[in-house]
Amino acid sequence: MTDRSVDALRAEVARLETHHGFRELETTAARHDLAGALHESGQLLEAVEQYALAWDGFARRFGSSHLFTLTCLNNLALVVRDLRRWDEALNLFGQVHGERAAMLGPAHPLTLNAANNFLSVLVRKGDLAAAADEYPAFVDACEHTFGPEDGTTQAVRRDYADVLRRLGRHEEVVRVLGTSAVWPVGRVLIGCARLMRYTALFPVALTASRYGAELTLGVHAGARTDMGAGRELRDDDLGILCAVVDPRDLPEPYDPAEDLRATADEVADALGALGEHLAEADVELGEGRLRVRVFVHHAHWPRLSVPPSLTLDRRLMSARDRTRHDRLLRSVPHHPAPDPAARRGLLGSRAGSSIRLTAAPRVTVSTTAGLDTRPAPTPSEA
Numbered sequence: 001m002t003d004r005s006v007d008a009l010r011a012e013v014a015r016l017e018t019h020h021g022f023r024e025l026e027t028t029a030a031r032h033d034l035a036g037a038l039h040e041s042g043q044l045l046e047a048v049e050q051y052a053l054a055w056d057g058f059a060r061r062f063g064s065s066h067l068f069t070l071t072c073l074n075n076l077a078l079v080v081r082d083l084r085r086w087d088e089a090l091n092l093f094g095q096v097h098g099e100r101a102a103m104l105g106p107a108h109p110l111t112l113n114a115a116n117n118f119l120s121v122l123v124r125k126g127d128l129a130a131a132a133d134e135y136p137a138f139v140d141a142c143e144h145t146f147g148p149e150d151g152t153t154q155a156v157r158r159d160y161a162d163v164l165r166r167l168g169r170h171e172e173v174v175r176v177l178g179t180s181a182v183w184p185v186g187r188v189l190i191g192c193a194r195l196m197r198y199t200a201l202f203p204v205a206l207t208a209s210r211y212g213a214e215l216t217l218g219v220h221a222g223a224r225t226d227m228g229a230g231r232e233l234r235d236d237d238l239g240i241l242c243a244v245v246d247p248r249d250l251p252e253p254y255d256p257a258e259d260l261r262a263t264a265d266e267v268a269d270a271l272g273a274l275g276e277h278l279a280e281a282d283v284e285l286g287e288g289r290l291r292v293r294v295f296v297h298h299a300h301w302p303r304l305s306v307p308p309s310l311t312l313d314r315r316l317m318s319a320r321d322r323t324r325h326d327r328l329l330r331s332v333p334h335h336p337a338p339d340p341a342a343r344r345g346l347l348g349s350r351a352g353s354s355i356r357l358t359a360a361p362r363v364t365v366s367t368t369a370g371l372d373t374r375p376a377p378t379p380s381e382a
Contacts, residue, residue: 006041009034028057028113039079042228049085051076065099067110074114081117082230084249086125093118107145112138118154128163139176150219158234162241168380170211179317183238185210185292186279191238192271199233200224203267203308204245206296209382212239218247218254222261254302265306267296270310270360273332277357281328290325291316293382297370311363315376322367326353329365333358 013034016027028070033334035050055076058069077092097114104111115138121133139160142153161173165181173181189207192215196203201217208215219229227233229246247254274294282290293313301304352367 006034006037006043009037023057023060025061026055028054028061031057032075035079036075039075044079044083047079048076051079062244065103067103070096070099070110074117077117081121081124084124086121089121090118090125093121107141109145112141112145112284115141119159122297123159123163128167131163132160132167132169133350134257135163158197158236165212165239168378170380173339175354181239182210183212184279184282185290185294186275186277186282188213188238188240188357189271189275189278189294191235191240193268193275194233195233195240195242196264196271198224200228200261200264201227201244202247202264202304203296204247204250206271208293208294209292209377211381212241215240215242217242217244218250218340219244219256220247220254220260220264222259222264224261231298254304258304260304263304266307266360266363268308270307270357270363270365272313273357273359274310274365277329277332281325284328285321285324289317289321291377291379291382293377294372295370297366299369307360307363309366309369311371312365313371313374313377313382314367315371322352326367329353329355329367335361 009030013027013030016024016030020026029254031050032054035047035054035111038044038047038050039380051072055069055072058066058072062069070354073092074096077096080092081089093114097111097118100114115134118208119131119134119138122134135156139153139156142150142156146152157176161176163179164170164172164176170181179273185208188210192206192208195215196217199217200223202220202223203215204218205216219227227244229244229249231244233242233244234240243334248257278290278292278294291314295311295313296308297311298308300308314325317325332355334357354364354366354368356362356364
């Protein structure tokens, strides 16, 4: 939606207010359209104001339980969600769901839409346990309304599986999806690399293991895509869930006007090369012995021209398997380690291994960097 469209809708609302009054239906309907345009263009605070006025107009004309009124309230809740006002959004979506369930029944598509919105806020808020408790009934209702093989039901089932995966309840993921919830970690990393190469979005955070990956990518001026903050990307074949964020919303923000494409591409190349190595190491070490969690470590944040490192957390592996893996890692084509401590790591000291792969010579792949800031993984995490 262009600024010109928003301005035209503002002018239309003003004209209708002058000719028909502030609360007439024509004015309310136009105000609702204006609020939607404001939401689409990212002017969220004004969108909240206009949706609230439109809701009041619909409620006065039709009552608080009318479908028009509830649609407006649902749209208001969507904007509040995008403002990250989680509790307020949950209250509004809960109100919409209750009214629709009473009027249309608990299995009506509009009722299920409100339930899905409510659950999405629980997940984005981080209340995964509460979401996991609510999902089984929601999946059953979708199967009843749409059928078990319908695309909507399958999407809801995948969302439920993502919540269970993030909670480490991998056996339940298998039951929900009917397929294995475990993938070779090398394939998962290659999938993450492919996603990053496609978008060139900046890797704010990454945690990957044989149970899939959670990836947070930040927008910047050099991205190959115009995906905005709030978008989610996923690769269900590899358990990859990616969230796109606005860097200004981060605890330590960076300027979205920066061009970080070169750094993002270097990390993507390093991820791809590391994924190929881990695929081979998985075979060499034997089934189930490569128990690693891979994460991005930003030692220089917010100096983002310096690429982050990739850390292999191997604390679930035995000392013997770590030593065998060190030898395999040293056999990968790489540049000399940048400092003496890293070279000592390559010789098998307690410092572990630290190399720079020829595919991405500025990105360090380490088995130690940043481990002191993270707890050891549990068996459900690596």
